[in-house]
Amino acid sequence: MVMDNRKGCIKCGSTDADKKDVAMTGTGLSKMFDVQNNQFTVVFCKHCGYSEFYNKNSSTGSNVFDFFFG
Template sequence: MTDYACAKCGETEYLRREIRTEGGFLSAAFDVSNNRFTAVSCKRCGYTELYRTDVAGGAQLFDFLAG
């Protein structure tokens, strides 16, 4: 992100992390994360926005094999 500005305080520095969630019994049973989000947090006030990230089939397979 090149033009980030916090919606709450206007700060331009941020942290970016990936969040994975599980959805349903099979995902939990096989430790596969099929929902991913990018979290962008303001360094000054901590305000965080989540952006949905598409998960390709190969990434889901890798998660299954790595789990």
């Protein structure tokens, strides 16, 4: 097995990233009444736009950039 120790975006290798908090509706009544109860942190590559969503409700306070960059 070959280990890949590269850091950066998995699509383009760039290390220029940012994050943004977003909220989304679910299904059923929450969608009907536009209740945005699903909260996520989005980490995205500023070079190519590749994005990963992380559930804020299950976050343990870890740095999401560590997950994005491996």
